[in-house]
Amino acid sequence: MKKFSLTLSALAVVLLSAACTSTPTASLLDRAREDYRAVSNSPMAATYAPLETQQAGDALALANGAAQRYESQAQIDQLAYVAQQKIALTREVINRRSAEAEIARAGQQRDQLLLEQRTTEADQSKLKAQMARNDATDAQRSTEAAQAATADARRSTLAAQSEAARAKQGTQAANADAANAQRMAQEAQERSTRLETQLSALAAKKTAHGMVITLSDVLFGTDLSRLSAQGMRSVQKLATLLQDNPQRTVLVEGFTDSTGSEAHNLGLSERRADTVRDALLSMGVAQSRVATHGYGEALPVAANDTAANRQLNRRVEIVLSDDMGAITPR
Amino acid sequence: MRTLSKTILPLAAAMAVALLFGCSNMKSPATTDVAVTNAAVESAVGAGGTQFAPVEMNAARTKLALARQALAARDYALAISLADQSRADAKLAQAKADSSKARAAADLLEEDIQILRQEINRNKP
Numbered sequence: 001m002k003k004f005s006l007t008l009s010a011l012a013v014v015l016l017s018a019a020c021t022s023t024p025t026a027s028l029l030d031r032a033r034e035d036y037r038a039v040s041n042s043p044m045a046a047t048y049a050p051l052e053t054q055q056a057g058d059a060l061a062l063a064n065g066a067a068q069r070y071e072s073q074a075q076i077d078q079l080a081y082v083a084q085q086k087i088a089l090t091r092e093v094i095n096r097r098s099a100e101a102e103i104a105r106a107g108q109q110r111d112q113l114l115l116e117q118r119t120t121e122a123d124q125s126k127l128k129a130q131m132a133r134n135d136a137t138d139a140q141r142s143t144e145a146a147q148a149a150t151a152d153a154r155r156s157t158l159a160a161q162s163e164a165a166r167a168k169q170g171t172q173a174a175n176a177d178a179a180n181a182q183r184m185a186q187e188a189q190e191r192s193t194r195l196e197t198q199l200s201a202l203a204a205k206k207t208a209h210g211m212v213i214t215l216s217d218v219l220f221g222t223d224l225s226r227l228s229a230q231g232m233r234s235v236q237k238l239a240t241l242l243q244d245n246p247q248r249t250v251l252v253e254g255f256t257d258s259t260g261s262e263a264h265n266l267g268l269s270e271r272r273a274d275t276v277r278d279a280l281l282s283m284g285v286a287q288s289r290v291a292t293h294g295y296g297e298a299l300p301v302a303a304n305d306t307a308a309n310r311q312l313n314r315r316v317e318i319v320l321s322d323d324m325g326a327i328t329p330r
Numbered sequence: 331m332r333t334l335s336k337t338i339l340p341l342a343a344a345m346a347v348a349l350l351f352g353c354s355n356m357k358s359p360a361t362t363d364v365a366v367t368n369a370a371v372e373s374a375v376g377a378g379g380t381q382f383a384p385v386e387m388n389a390a391r392t393k394l395a396l397a398r399q400a401l402a403a404r405d406y407a408l409a410i411s412l413a414d415q416s417r418a419d420a421k422l423a424q425a426k427a428d429s430s431k432a433r434a435a436a437d438l439l440e441e442d443i444q445i446l447r448q449e450i451n452r453n454k455p
Contacts, residue, residue, distance in 0.1 A: 059418075078411050085386075085418035092425035099432035106439040113446045120453055 029063050029080040035087045036060050045090060048097035052090040059083035191244065198241045202234060204320070209328035211320040213238060216311070220272060227275055235276060238318060239283035249289040251319040251327050252276045257310035258297045270294030272316050289325075360406035360413070364397050367413040370420040379423030382430040390419035 036056060039045050045053045063079035204211045219231030227235065242248060254269030273292040280290050302309035321327045371390050379387040393416035400409035 075411075078415065082414050082418045085415070085422045089418070089422045089425045092422065092429045096425065096429035096432045099429060099436040102436040103432065103439055106436065106443055110439065110443050110446060113443060113450060117446070117450045117453065120450060124453075 028077050028084070029067055032060055032063060032080045032084040032087065035084060039087055039090050039094075042094075044094045044098065048101075049090050049093040052086070052093045056083060056086040056090045059086045195241065195245060198237060198244070199320075202237050202241070209319055209330055210322065213318040213320065215276065215316040215318065216314075220275075220314075220316075227279060232279065235279040236283060239280055239285055241320075242280070242285050242289065245323075247323055247325055249291070249321045249325045249327065250280070251321075252280075252290060252292045253317045253319065254292070254294045255299060255301075255313060255315050255317065256297050257300070257313040258304040259310065262296060266294055266296030268294075269296050276316050276318065356406035356410065357404070360401055360409040363410045363413040363417075364394070364401050367394055367397065367417040367420065370417045370424075374420040374424035374427070377424045378427040378431070379420070381427070383423035383426035386419045386423035386426065390416045390423060392416075393419065 040053050040057065059079070060083040063076060063083045066076045066079050199211060199213075202213045204213045206212075213234075215231060215234055219228050219234065220226065238250070242250065252273040254271070254273035256265040256269050258265070260268075270292070271294075273294055277290045277292050281287055297304075297313070300313040301315070302312040304310050304313060319327055371394050374383075374387060374390065379390075393412045397409045397412035397416055400406070400412055
């Protein structure tokens with residue numbers, strides 16, 4: 001009897017709990033079927049809980065079988081309850097496994113992010129390093145520019161120094177030139193002074209065709225073309241003058257009076273000019289510097305009426321050239 | 331009548347018992363069933379079923395106790411039925427605990443990632 005009452009009370013508990021979850025007991029199996037359809041149709045079930053879905057299906061099949069065999073409602077409800085708990089379990093397993101999958105994905109994502117963070121940090125430090133390098137390069141460039149500037153300045157200084165040295169040399173050369181010029185001027189001065197003295201000693205006269213030195217008849221023997229001792233002294237003075245002034249040349253011109261034939265007088269004038277020339281050559285004057293010309297009785301300096309005047313006409317005139325060796329033609 | 335009733339009643343009772351609870355050789359599977367269910371309930375408790383699925387856990391415990399009583403009363407069919415229900419409740423409780431923990435872990439990780447992402451974005455030049 002005790003056993004029977006226990007059985008009854010147990011059945012009551014089962015029925016009560018079944019009744020709590022679903023008021024019409026007939027629909028407990030219907031709800032289990034509906035729930036199973038929903039779960040087994042979701043793609044998640046096949047992915048995350050194939051075994052649990054299978055087991056829920058098996059439990060539901062048991063309940064269905066009990067219903068088909070018209071077993072007691074308590075039996076059907078009990079089996080439907082188990083099936084429904086297994087369906088719920090399937091849902092929970094799906095939830096858990098999808099959460100686990102999420103965790104796996106999140107883990108990968110976190111690793112990815114950490115990697116990204118490290119990459120960012122590395123990039124930043126690389127950027128900093130690059131910037132530092134750029135700064136260093138700039139600094140070096142500045143240094144090089146400064147060095148180049150210094151080198152330029154040094155070059156400029158050297159150039160200026162050499163310029164100054166050249167200028168100094170130029171100045172020195174100019175000074176030397178000036179000194180030379182002064183010396184030459186002095187020499188020229190001295191020479192001209194001496195020339196004047198010599199010319200005055202030779203009683204030179206300034207004429208239209210230059211300085212003319214007249215050697216008179218007394219210096220030659222009458223009708224002779226030989227020089228007297230005094231004549232030789234005068235010619236010696238002239239030779240000295242020519243040696244002191246090497247650029248000057250002379251033209252030796254012979255003249256006679258009108259006594260005698262014209263041809264004779266021409267020859268005589270030529271001979272006397274030649275005599276003077278020969279004397280000059282014997283005294284070391286170059287032949288090229290001495291030219292001669294006989295004029296005979298032409299170009300008298302006085303009338304041939306008196307003996308004194310005729311003597312004046314018998315003469316040799318020596319025309320001195322200018323500094324360039326040129327003689328103004330008569 | 332008395333003898334009939336004396337002979338029929340125990341027979342009817344025996345027949346009824348046999349009809350209701352099946353054969354007495356269900357003792358061994360019922361015992362095994364209850365033992366397995368006990369293990370399942372303990373496992374669910376260990377997984378935090380009491381915390382994460384108190385309703386299922388309570389139902390599992392109650393039904394396990396009733397199953398033990400049924401087993402003691404040699405009502406093996408009831409014991410098996412109660413044990414099956416209890417086990418289904420216990421397993422559901424454990425699955426709920428597991429899925430709740432997994433969900434919490436996933437959410438925590440998601441939060442971590444969110445923070446990490448913000449940090450990276452802040453550090454980005």
